[in-house]
Amino acid sequence: MTTLLKVEQLISEESKNIIFRNLSRILDLRILDIDVFNKTIALVYNNPYVLDKAKKELERVGYSLQPQHSL
Template sequence: MTTLLKVEQLISEDSKNIISRNLSRILDLKILDIDVINKTISLVYNNPFVLDKAKKELGRVGYSLQTQDSL
């Protein structure tokens, strides 16, 4: 499954690097793109539990989600 997450606090390359570093630790999750201009993260995952882990990890490092769209 593919999803697009909107993260309002995604404002710089530093934010992008922090998100990339933390999400890359989650097994079975692939980061397709982190777009600083549109403040979005595109992810691919096989299990909804993996997406929940990604959301929790983003919250843990200080990034709250605004919307979520499945692609």
């Protein structure tokens, strides 16, 4: 499954690097793109549990999510 997450606090290359570093640790999750201009993160995963884990990790490091859109 592919999902696009909207993250309002994604405003700089530094935030992009923090998000990339923290989400890269999650097994079975592939980061397709982190777009600072559009404030979005495109992810690929096979299990809904993996997406929940990614959302919790983003919130843990201080990034709140807007409603998501499946691709």
